[in-house]
Amino acid sequence: MRPLSRLLLASLTTLALIAGACASQQKTDETAGGGDGRQAVSTIEDVPNEGGPAAPTGPEFKPYDAPEGFVIGMPAEPQIARKQVPLGAGTVATASYSARAMEVLYSVSIADYPEKLVASRPPEALLNEGRDGLAKEVQGTLKDEQDITLDGYPGKAYTVSSPVAGEIKARNFLVGPRLYTLLVLFNPNTGAPAADAFLTSLKLVNPPPALTSATPDAGMMDAGTLDMGADAGMATPDAGSTTPRRRKTK
DSSP states (O other), X not given: OOHHHHHXXXXXXXXXXXXXXXXXXXXXXXXXXXXXXXXXXXXXOOOOOSSXXXXXXXXXXXXXXETTTEEEEESSOOEEEEEEEEETTEEEEEEEEEEEETTEEEEEEEEEOOHHHHHXXXXXXXXXXXXXXXXXXXXXXXXXXXXXXXXXXXXXXXXXXXXXXXXXXXXXXXXXTEEEEEEEEXXXXXXXXXXXXXXXXXXXXXXXOOOOOOOOOGGGGOHHHHOOTTOGGGGOOOGGGSOOXXXXXX
16 A cells, blocks of 8 residues: 555544444444344334335534634534644644434544645545545445535545445545545435535635645655655656646747
């Protein structure tokens, strides 16, 4: 795995919450099964709606103003987790906000990377690695994806199906040097009717300008600075991402 992919995995503090949710669900299932090693039985009964009351449409979201400079709709007071992830001689600041409602987990996490590192690669590469890192962490399979934008910033919407976590609808956005990851984790048998309402509720507050991909300088190639390892391809942008120079007119 590329060094940057490892950093992306380390920075997604929400993944720890996913693991906790999976462990909690497994414990509940084992209790329902008697705890004697028998096959776990789901505690959620799937009953078709045959002319009865309409299924609930989901929780009500209220704007939550995060100090990191964004507003997100939350169904309840979120749990907050922050940490510093080592990166060469420095660190990457990360934070996550998560809340549960109707057995569905809603979460947004951020990771602030060095500007030089972000500018050294095309946005598509960073977004893809965030997507692939999430799918790998939950042993999931990518079902669909779509390129999207948020206030002009590049993003990616996708769905991951995981045998250990359930269904995950997620969105990644690269806003300057910051990577946003929004996700909704739910049981595919019951669904998450409010998933899109949450995923489209992110509002940026005084966002930085988008970074322009450019050829990294010699200092960026220093493995001791960015821990790039021997993978020289990581530090080389696509040919289309290099900003052309203007010729002087005579």
